Amino acid sequence: MADRYLNFTGTAPGRFLTRRLGLPQPSPLRRWTPEHPYLEGELLLLTAGESAHGPELSTVLSRTHLDLAAESSSPAAVVVDATGISDVPALSEVHAALHPVVRSVAENGRVVVLGAPVSPSDHHQAAAQQALEGFVRSLGKELGRGRTATLVRMSSAAAAESTLRFLLSPRSAYVSGQVIEVGETEPPTTPVDWDRPLAGRTALVTGAARGIGAAVAEVLARDGARVVVLDVPSAQAELVRVADRLGGTALPLDITADDAGDRMASALAPADLDILVHNAGITRDRRLANMPSDRWDPVLDVNLTSVLRTTDALLKSGTLNRGGRVVATASIAGIAGNVGQTNYAASKAGIIGLVRSLAPVASAEHGVTVNAVAPGFIETKMTAAVPLFIREAGRRMNSLAQGGLPVDVAETTAWFASPGSGGVNGQVVRVCGQSLLGS
């Protein structure tokens, strides 16, 4: 479903009229294309407080394809190293660093603030570092013109390289107002080729016959993965088309089947699995008072129980390789709740619980990371079915004033899946243009 309003505000009369009426001014987002795979321009690196990462951080940032600069009249990105801020007075240095330059950040530009892990024992450091969260989330709401703001809490610049490359690229166009924690990896994992980081890896994507799942499979294949695409048997024709287009394999299977995990494992043999993307999902909306159990059960079964069951089976059987990645799909409805979606929001909140609990265990026992994407309003068949006025509100009620595309969720999934993202574990990252819901 085309976003006619976005197209209209892109014309001179449309811009004039909507400005006069004080209506939202979405900027067309710059996404990854083969011709323009990177952000172009200068990257301004600023420091607030004493940095523990100085030279290593500059080296990592110099590999983002942006030109590292100490001054710039219109930077494509600004990185503020605030990792050394350990008390509240020092926060004024964050203000002093960004205040003079924030207006000049280019359209579709990025502001990335680097913080340190919040200390459990030093409440002055904790107050100052937590303050950065409110700062970044507010900045994301102020920036406009397709610009985004993100906070990355990191303990090493090397471990954060894949995250910084993602955020400082067109791949993260619809990710804003997020807080991402990157832990240590020993030794830091690095792709052989950052432009094809998934080369030699095998990925299985559920619900991949259409919508977000098909886009995920496409982006993982673009990044070098061999893809196995799974969907219900009734979607086999569409599924085979996706598999053929990507040179992958189709696996028609209902994930709610008791033996779905075993059948996934045998479909993968003799190869093992590196990336498991739980994308399949359904809605059966109705207010709780009107919701019979036959609308409740299938939603919990597809969106949550089958994710738990198949993940457990593939971990237990050793099908998921060390260095493997599990990416599950939550939703902003699972964070904010939504009228008519007690079943769906429960299932998606359950995904968040699963991710946070399993992540440290899967990493310690299997060397596998577990993360979730939480999409906001994404332009798919699911959202095209939403009534017009609710759809229009969903599209505009975020800092970028537009809906996301399936590819935005796919790019975030590919970043989680990267061999370079070993330090990204237990994270729930919203791909929602910083939706006002649940922020």
Ligand SMILES: NC(=O)c1ccc[n+]([C@@H]2O[C@H](COP(=O)([O-])OP(=O)(O)OC[C@H]3O[C@@H](n4cnc5c(N)ncnc54)[C@H](O)[C@@H]3O)[C@@H](O)[C@H]2O)c1
């Ligand atoms: N579109 C959005 O705005 C949005 C927002 C938040 C979260 N999500 C989530 O993103 C995921 C993809 O959403 P979408 O919009 O692409 O949906 P979609 O309905 O277009 O695609 C979902 C796919 O999952 C498949 N599927 C459903 N039940 C299955 C089962 N039992 N076994 C195997 N496959 C099954 C469907 O056949 C379909 O191809 C879902 O988990 C959804 O909840 C979407």
